[in-house]
Amino acid sequence: MPRSREASIRWRVSKFGAQQLAPARALIGSNYEQQKQALQRLLAMYFESDCDRKAMNISPIAGAPSGGKALKVRWAYPGCGKRGGLRLLVVANCDTRTAAVTGCWLRKEDPTDAEILAALNSL
Secondary structure: OOOOHHHEEEEOHHHHHHHHHHHHOOOOOHHHHHHHHHHHHHHHHHOOOOOOOOOOOEEEEEEEEOEEEEEEEOOOOOOOOOOOOEEEEEEEEEOOOOOEEEEEEHHHHHHHHHHHHHHHHOO
């Protein structure tokens, strides 16, 4: 059986990102693992597009200091509303097929430039 697209990508979360994701786990509740897998499928589609595509919930915003691209990702989950959900900062590296969550924000507004820079530097 062939590996799934998600399985071919190495996933990680920075220490800073893990601290910020803790409240999200509680907010999403028992569906967290299922929602995480849906997010991984979404990000896997970005990798399959040769990392050169803006998707509905994925916006490339900058090059990352550690290499790869910084992506702003809206992670919608059941019950979060149209503008709700989480805002994630993910560093995607197509050459090494890695995706690292470096930041997570629980709000309807996008993170500030200073917050994004702090998250990028946490890798």
